[in-house]
Amino acid sequence: MSSENKYQDAIFVGEESPYELKHFVIPDHYTDDVDKLLIPHGVVIDRIEKLAREITRNYSDRLVVCCVLKGGHQFFADLVSCMKKLPNREGKSLPIDHDFIRVKSYENTASTGNVQISMTEEELCNLEGRDVLIVEDIIDTGRTMEALVALLKKYKLRSVKVASLFVKRTPLSNGFYPDYVGFSIPDTFVIGYCLDYNDVFRDLDHVCSISSVGIKKYMSKNK
Numbered sequence: 001m002s003s004e005n006k007y008q009d010a011i012f013v014g015e016e017s018p019y020e021l022k023h024f025v026i027p028d029h030y031t032d033d034v035d036k037l038l039i040p041h042g043v044v045i046d047r048i049e050k051l052a053r054e055i056t057r058n059y060s061d062r063l064v065v066c067c068v069l070k071g072g073h074q075f076f077a078d079l080v081s082c083m084k085k086l087p088n089r090e091g092k093s094l095p096i097d098h099d100f101i102r103v104k105s106y107e108n109t110a111s112t113g114n115v116q117i118s119m120t121e122e123e124l125c126n127l128e129g130r131d132v133l134i135v136e137d138i139i140d141t142g143r144t145m146e147a148l149v150a151l152l153k154k155y156k157l158r159s160v161k162v163a164s165l166f167v168k169r170t171p172l173s174n175g176f177y178p179d180y181v182g183f184s185i186p187d188t189f190v191i192g193y194c195l196d197y198n199d200v201f202r203d204l205d206h207v208c209s210i211s212s213v214g215i216k217k218y219m220s221k222n223k
């Protein structure tokens, strides 16, 4: 697929934001830490409603929706809450099981390249024969998802699909592209709607780029 085509299912978010920070509520404790407001919270929610409709009508049997923690938890909660009210392929309600995994590869704003996946052998074996939808907040280099999908494919799942709320347009991408994607975003570090920088900013609702002040203030002490 050409790179132009690749993003046509997603809302394209440009480098220049049409929004001004002064028109939105940013918590006082973060006023100096955000640079631009890229996507207002309401738009995120509206987009999730549409993704929920597309996803739900592609399934007919009981689905395992697997949340990638921690960043994916808000997307997971809002997505599943919509999916529960929507018709499946046969026009009926879709039974949904919940699963959670912890994946970590980031410190400060760079991928460490060392992807750690928290799933026991027993948990993986329990997925055999199941339809699984992985719910992730953001695909950046694609290495985390590539590693996770490769691992799951060894366990004879009936199907494995990935929904990511954001995909970053970065030259560091390994080409991994999710089955469902909300927004294509510019190559900048984003925070808000549960996306963190060293575990900070998950309590910011709007999706924003981080300022140099924010980067410095919450820099990890381990580096």
Ligand code: HPA
Pocket (backbone or CB within 6 Å): 071, 106, 138, 139, 140, 188, 189, 190, 191, 195, 196, 197
């Ligand atoms: N923000 C937060 N988490 C991330 C990002 C980002 O831009 N890229 C990959 N993980």
Ligand code: MG
Pocket (backbone or CB within 6 Å): 068, 071, 072, 136, 137, 138
């Ligand atoms: Mg993530």
